[in-house]
Amino acid sequence: MHSNKTQDYALLFLLALIWSTSFLLIKIALPTLGPFTLTAVRLLIAAALLMALMLLSGGKLPLHKNALQLYLVVGILGNTLPFCLISLGEVYIDSSLAAILMGIMPISTFVMAHFFIPSESMNRRKVFGVSLGIAGLVTLVGLSAFSSLGSHLGGQLVVLSGALCYSVTTIFVRKQPSFDGIQMATGATVVAAVTCLPLAFAFESPLEYNPDQTAIFATLSLGIFHTAIAALIYFRIIHRLGAVTFAHINYLIPILGSIWGVLLLSEIIGWNTWAALGLVLAGIYFIQPPRRPSSLPIP
Numbered sequence: 238m239h240s241n242k243t244q245d246y247a248l249l250f251l252l253a254l255i256w257s258t259s260f261l262l263i264k265i266a267l268p269t270l271g272p273f274t275l276t277a278v279r280l281l282i283a284a285a286l287l288m289a290l291m292l293l294s295g296g297k298l299p300l301h302k303n304a305l306q307l308y309l310v311v312g313i314l315g316n317t318l319p320f321c322l323i324s325l326g327e328v329y330i331d332s333s334l335a336a337i338l339m340g341i342m343p344i345s346t347f348v349m350a351h352f353f354i355p356s357e358s359m360n361r362r363k364v365f366g367v368s369l370g371i372a373g374l375v376t377l378v379g380l381s382a383f384s385s386l387g388s389h390l391g392g393q394l395v396v397l398s399g400a401l402c403y404s405v406t407t408i409f410v411r412k413q414p415s416f417d418g419i420q421m422a423t424g425a426t427v428v429a430a431v432t433c434l435p436l437a438f439a440f441e442s443p444l445e446y447n448p449d450q451t452a453i454f455a456t457l458s459l460g461i462f463h464t465a466i467a468a469l470i471y472f473r474i475i476h477r478l479g480a481v482t483f484a485h486i487n488y489l490i491p492i493l494g495s496i497w498g499v500l501l502l503s504e505i506i507g508w509n510t511w512a513a514l515g516l517v518l519a520g521i522y523f524i525q526p527p528r529r530p531s532s533l534p535i536p
Contacts, residue, residue, distance in 0.1 A: 282460025312428025329392030
Protein backbone atom coordinates (compact mmCIF):
# COMPACT_ATOMS: atom_id res chain seq x y z
CA MET A 238 0.00 0.00 0.00
CA HIS A 239 2.78 2.42 0.98
CA SER A 240 4.65 1.57 -2.23
CA ASN A 241 1.54 2.33 -4.32
CA LYS A 242 1.10 5.70 -2.61
CA THR A 243 4.73 6.55 -3.31
CA GLN A 244 4.20 5.70 -6.98
CA ASP A 245 1.05 7.86 -7.07
CA TYR A 246 2.86 10.87 -5.63
CA ALA A 247 5.77 10.30 -8.02
CA LEU A 248 3.28 10.32 -10.92
CA LEU A 249 1.66 13.49 -9.53
CA PHE A 250 5.07 15.16 -9.51
CA LEU A 251 5.81 13.89 -13.03
CA LEU A 252 2.49 15.27 -14.26
CA ALA A 253 3.25 18.64 -12.65
CA LEU A 254 6.68 18.52 -14.32
CA ILE A 255 5.08 17.94 -17.72
CA TRP A 256 2.34 20.53 -17.31
CA SER A 257 4.77 23.13 -15.93
CA THR A 258 6.05 23.75 -19.47
CA SER A 259 2.65 23.84 -21.18
CA PHE A 260 2.08 27.59 -20.71
CA LEU A 261 5.52 28.32 -22.16
CA LEU A 262 4.96 26.02 -25.17
CA ILE A 263 1.55 27.56 -25.87
CA LYS A 264 3.13 31.01 -25.84
CA ILE A 265 5.85 29.80 -28.24
CA ALA A 266 3.34 28.37 -30.72
CA LEU A 267 0.81 31.23 -30.71
CA PRO A 268 2.69 33.73 -32.93
CA THR A 269 2.30 31.45 -35.98
CA LEU A 270 -0.80 29.45 -34.95
CA GLY A 271 -4.19 30.66 -33.76
CA PRO A 272 -5.35 29.52 -30.28
CA PHE A 273 -8.20 27.37 -31.62
CA THR A 274 -6.05 25.80 -34.34
CA LEU A 275 -3.28 25.06 -31.84
CA THR A 276 -5.77 23.37 -29.51
CA ALA A 277 -7.35 21.34 -32.32
CA VAL A 278 -4.00 20.11 -33.65
CA ARG A 279 -2.66 19.09 -30.21
CA LEU A 280 -5.89 17.22 -29.51
CA LEU A 281 -5.81 15.44 -32.88
CA ILE A 282 -2.22 14.34 -32.23
CA ALA A 283 -3.12 13.11 -28.74
CA ALA A 284 -6.28 11.32 -29.92
CA ALA A 285 -4.39 9.46 -32.68
CA LEU A 286 -1.62 8.43 -30.27
CA LEU A 287 -4.01 7.25 -27.55
CA MET A 288 -6.15 5.33 -30.04
CA ALA A 289 -3.04 3.58 -31.39
CA LEU A 290 -1.85 2.69 -27.88
CA MET A 291 -5.26 1.31 -26.93
CA LEU A 292 -5.54 -0.83 -30.07
CA LEU A 293 -1.98 -2.13 -29.70
CA SER A 294 -2.73 -3.18 -26.12
CA GLY A 295 -5.77 -5.10 -27.33
CA GLY A 296 -8.27 -2.68 -25.84
CA LYS A 297 -11.59 -1.57 -27.24
CA LEU A 298 -13.40 1.72 -26.75
CA PRO A 299 -16.70 1.19 -24.86
CA LEU A 300 -19.62 2.98 -26.50
CA HIS A 301 -22.44 2.38 -24.05
CA LYS A 302 -24.49 5.29 -22.68
CA ASN A 303 -22.54 5.86 -19.44
CA ALA A 304 -19.19 5.75 -21.24
CA LEU A 305 -20.36 8.23 -23.88
CA GLN A 306 -21.56 10.61 -21.16
CA LEU A 307 -18.15 10.45 -19.51
CA TYR A 308 -16.35 11.09 -22.80
CA LEU A 309 -18.58 14.09 -23.56
CA VAL A 310 -18.25 15.76 -20.16
CA VAL A 311 -14.52 15.16 -19.73
CA GLY A 312 -13.72 15.77 -23.40
CA ILE A 313 -15.52 19.12 -23.61
CA LEU A 314 -15.24 20.44 -20.05
CA GLY A 315 -11.81 19.00 -19.29
CA ASN A 316 -10.11 19.45 -22.67
CA THR A 317 -11.81 21.51 -25.38
CA LEU A 318 -12.99 24.44 -23.24
CA PRO A 319 -9.95 24.91 -20.94
CA PHE A 320 -7.41 24.32 -23.74
CA CYS A 321 -9.12 26.91 -25.95
CA LEU A 322 -9.69 29.36 -23.11
CA ILE A 323 -6.12 29.21 -21.80
CA SER A 324 -4.62 29.49 -25.29
CA LEU A 325 -6.93 32.42 -26.05
CA GLY A 326 -6.05 34.10 -22.75
CA GLU A 327 -2.32 33.79 -23.44
CA VAL A 328 -2.77 35.91 -26.56
CA TYR A 329 -3.23 38.83 -24.14
CA ILE A 330 -1.32 37.89 -20.96
CA ASP A 331 2.09 36.41 -20.14
CA SER A 332 2.49 32.66 -19.66
CA SER A 333 3.80 33.23 -16.12
CA LEU A 334 0.66 35.15 -15.15
CA ALA A 335 -1.47 32.38 -16.69
CA ALA A 336 0.29 29.83 -14.48
CA ILE A 337 -0.34 32.00 -11.43
CA LEU A 338 -4.04 32.42 -12.26
CA MET A 339 -4.38 28.64 -12.47
CA GLY A 340 -3.77 28.70 -8.71
CA ILE A 341 -7.52 29.26 -8.32
CA MET A 342 -8.07 25.63 -9.35
CA PRO A 343 -6.99 23.99 -6.04
CA ILE A 344 -9.09 26.46 -4.05
CA SER A 345 -12.25 26.02 -6.13
CA THR A 346 -11.77 22.24 -6.18
CA PHE A 347 -11.39 22.23 -2.40
CA VAL A 348 -14.67 24.13 -1.93
CA MET A 349 -16.61 22.03 -4.46
CA ALA A 350 -15.27 18.76 -3.04
CA HIS A 351 -16.70 19.69 0.36
CA PHE A 352 -20.21 19.81 -1.08
CA PHE A 353 -20.08 17.01 -3.66
CA ILE A 354 -17.63 14.39 -2.32
CA PRO A 355 -18.47 13.25 1.23
CA SER A 356 -15.04 11.65 1.79
CA GLU A 357 -13.27 14.94 0.96
CA SER A 358 -15.20 17.37 3.16
CA MET A 359 -13.46 20.34 4.76
CA ASN A 360 -11.71 20.08 8.11
CA ARG A 361 -9.10 22.18 9.88
CA ARG A 362 -6.25 19.99 8.69
CA LYS A 363 -7.26 20.36 5.03
CA VAL A 364 -7.89 24.10 5.36
CA PHE A 365 -4.38 24.42 6.78
CA GLY A 366 -2.98 22.37 3.88
CA VAL A 367 -4.71 24.51 1.24
CA SER A 368 -3.53 27.66 3.06
CA LEU A 369 0.05 26.39 2.87
CA GLY A 370 -0.38 25.89 -0.88
CA ILE A 371 -1.63 29.46 -1.30
CA ALA A 372 1.27 30.72 0.84
CA GLY A 373 3.67 28.78 -1.38
CA LEU A 374 2.28 30.42 -4.52
CA VAL A 375 2.54 33.91 -3.00
CA THR A 376 6.08 33.16 -1.76
CA LEU A 377 7.12 32.11 -5.25
CA VAL A 378 5.79 35.05 -7.23
CA GLY A 379 5.81 37.78 -4.58
CA LEU A 380 2.96 40.16 -3.94
CA SER A 381 4.24 42.51 -6.67
CA ALA A 382 3.38 39.91 -9.33
CA PHE A 383 -0.30 40.42 -8.56
CA SER A 384 -0.06 44.11 -9.47
CA SER A 385 -0.67 43.24 -13.13
CA LEU A 386 -4.00 41.62 -12.36
CA GLY A 387 -5.84 44.78 -13.36
CA SER A 388 -4.52 44.87 -16.93
CA HIS A 389 -5.95 42.75 -19.77
CA LEU A 390 -8.83 41.75 -17.51
CA GLY A 391 -10.56 39.89 -20.34
CA GLY A 392 -7.57 37.61 -20.93
CA GLN A 393 -7.26 36.92 -17.22
CA LEU A 394 -10.95 36.07 -16.84
CA VAL A 395 -10.68 33.68 -19.79
CA VAL A 396 -7.78 31.83 -18.12
CA LEU A 397 -9.64 31.75 -14.80
CA SER A 398 -12.63 30.23 -16.60
CA GLY A 399 -10.34 27.50 -17.93
CA ALA A 400 -9.12 26.82 -14.38
CA LEU A 401 -12.71 26.48 -13.15
CA CYS A 402 -13.42 24.02 -15.97
CA TYR A 403 -10.59 21.85 -14.64
CA SER A 404 -12.05 22.03 -11.12
CA VAL A 405 -15.50 20.90 -12.24
CA THR A 406 -14.00 18.10 -14.34
CA THR A 407 -11.84 16.89 -11.46
CA ILE A 408 -14.87 16.71 -9.14
CA PHE A 409 -16.93 14.95 -11.83
CA VAL A 410 -14.26 12.35 -12.59
CA ARG A 411 -13.61 11.73 -8.89
CA LYS A 412 -17.30 10.92 -8.35
CA GLN A 413 -17.39 8.34 -11.13
CA PRO A 414 -16.76 4.63 -10.50
CA SER A 415 -13.35 3.28 -11.40
CA PHE A 416 -12.66 2.91 -15.11
CA ASP A 417 -9.94 1.81 -17.49
CA GLY A 418 -7.56 4.74 -17.78
CA ILE A 419 -6.52 4.35 -21.40
CA GLN A 420 -10.13 3.89 -22.55
CA MET A 421 -11.26 6.97 -20.65
CA ALA A 422 -8.30 9.04 -21.90
CA THR A 423 -8.87 7.93 -25.50
CA GLY A 424 -12.62 8.51 -25.52
CA ALA A 425 -12.41 11.94 -23.89
CA THR A 426 -9.58 13.09 -26.16
CA VAL A 427 -11.36 11.93 -29.32
CA VAL A 428 -14.48 13.86 -28.28
CA ALA A 429 -12.35 16.90 -27.50
CA ALA A 430 -10.64 16.78 -30.91
CA VAL A 431 -13.93 16.33 -32.78
CA THR A 432 -15.56 19.26 -30.95
CA CYS A 433 -12.56 21.58 -31.23
CA LEU A 434 -11.89 21.14 -34.95
CA PRO A 435 -15.09 22.96 -36.06
CA LEU A 436 -14.23 25.82 -33.67
CA ALA A 437 -10.86 26.23 -35.39
CA PHE A 438 -12.50 26.54 -38.83
CA ALA A 439 -15.27 28.77 -37.48
CA PHE A 440 -13.01 31.35 -35.82
CA GLU A 441 -9.74 30.98 -37.74
CA SER A 442 -8.29 29.74 -41.04
CA PRO A 443 -6.23 26.67 -40.04
CA LEU A 444 -5.13 25.81 -43.58
CA GLU A 445 -3.61 29.25 -44.11
CA TYR A 446 -1.22 29.13 -41.14
CA ASN A 447 2.48 28.58 -41.80
CA PRO A 448 3.98 27.62 -38.42
CA ASP A 449 7.74 27.81 -37.99
CA GLN A 450 9.87 24.93 -36.70
CA THR A 451 9.67 26.11 -33.10
CA ALA A 452 5.86 26.23 -33.22
CA ILE A 453 5.72 22.76 -34.79
CA PHE A 454 7.97 21.34 -32.06
CA ALA A 455 5.88 23.04 -29.35
CA THR A 456 2.62 21.72 -30.82
CA LEU A 457 3.96 18.15 -31.12
CA SER A 458 5.13 18.27 -27.52
CA LEU A 459 1.75 19.62 -26.37
CA GLY A 460 -0.03 16.80 -28.18
CA ILE A 461 2.21 13.89 -27.19
CA PHE A 462 3.38 14.71 -23.67
CA HIS A 463 1.09 17.43 -22.32
CA THR A 464 -2.14 15.87 -23.59
CA ALA A 465 -1.83 12.13 -24.37
CA ILE A 466 0.68 11.00 -21.74
CA ALA A 467 -0.68 13.51 -19.23
CA ALA A 468 -4.21 12.09 -19.69
CA LEU A 469 -3.00 8.56 -18.95
CA ILE A 470 -1.35 9.73 -15.73
CA TYR A 471 -4.37 11.85 -14.77
CA PHE A 472 -6.85 8.99 -15.03
CA ARG A 473 -4.52 6.67 -13.11
CA ILE A 474 -4.09 8.85 -10.02
CA ILE A 475 -7.27 10.94 -9.72
CA HIS A 476 -9.19 8.22 -7.85
CA ARG A 477 -6.21 7.13 -5.79
CA LEU A 478 -5.16 10.54 -4.49
CA GLY A 479 -8.50 12.33 -4.39
CA ALA A 480 -9.67 15.58 -5.98
CA VAL A 481 -8.24 18.03 -3.43
CA THR A 482 -4.77 16.47 -3.32
CA PHE A 483 -4.66 16.24 -7.10
CA ALA A 484 -5.71 19.89 -7.47
CA HIS A 485 -2.57 20.94 -5.57
CA ILE A 486 -0.71 20.18 -8.79
CA ASN A 487 -1.51 23.75 -9.82
CA TYR A 488 0.59 25.05 -6.96
CA LEU A 489 3.50 22.86 -8.06
CA ILE A 490 3.37 23.93 -11.70
CA PRO A 491 4.69 27.53 -11.37
CA ILE A 492 7.40 26.35 -8.96
CA LEU A 493 8.58 23.71 -11.40
CA GLY A 494 8.34 26.31 -14.15
CA SER A 495 10.97 28.31 -12.27
CA ILE A 496 13.21 25.24 -12.13
CA TRP A 497 12.81 24.77 -15.91
CA GLY A 498 14.06 28.34 -16.24
CA VAL A 499 17.27 27.29 -14.51
CA LEU A 500 17.73 24.18 -16.63
CA LEU A 501 16.86 25.72 -20.01
CA LEU A 502 17.61 29.42 -19.63
CA SER A 503 20.44 29.42 -17.06
CA GLU A 504 18.32 31.41 -14.63
CA ILE A 505 19.11 31.43 -10.91
CA ILE A 506 16.76 29.90 -8.35
CA GLY A 507 16.15 32.16 -5.36
CA TRP A 508 15.38 31.13 -1.80
CA ASN A 509 11.70 31.83 -2.47
CA THR A 510 11.45 28.96 -4.98
CA TRP A 511 12.72 26.39 -2.48
CA ALA A 512 10.57 27.89 0.29
CA ALA A 513 7.51 27.78 -1.98
CA LEU A 514 8.20 24.15 -2.90
CA GLY A 515 8.49 23.26 0.78
CA LEU A 516 5.19 24.99 1.60
CA VAL A 517 3.34 23.28 -1.25
CA LEU A 518 4.69 19.82 -0.34
CA ALA A 519 3.74 20.44 3.29
CA GLY A 520 0.27 21.46 2.12
CA ILE A 521 -0.13 18.20 0.19
CA TYR A 522 0.94 16.31 3.31
CA PHE A 523 -1.64 18.00 5.55
CA ILE A 524 -4.46 17.46 3.07
CA GLN A 525 -4.04 13.71 3.43
CA PRO A 526 -5.86 12.07 6.35
CA PRO A 527 -3.50 11.18 9.19
CA ARG A 528 -2.30 7.60 9.06
CA ARG A 529 -3.77 5.28 11.59
CA PRO A 530 -1.40 2.86 13.23
CA SER A 531 -1.99 -0.66 12.01
CA SER A 532 -3.31 -3.01 14.63
CA LEU A 533 -0.89 -5.76 15.56
CA PRO A 534 -1.99 -9.24 16.56
CA ILE A 535 -1.68 -9.94 20.26
CA PRO A 536 0.73 -12.82 20.82
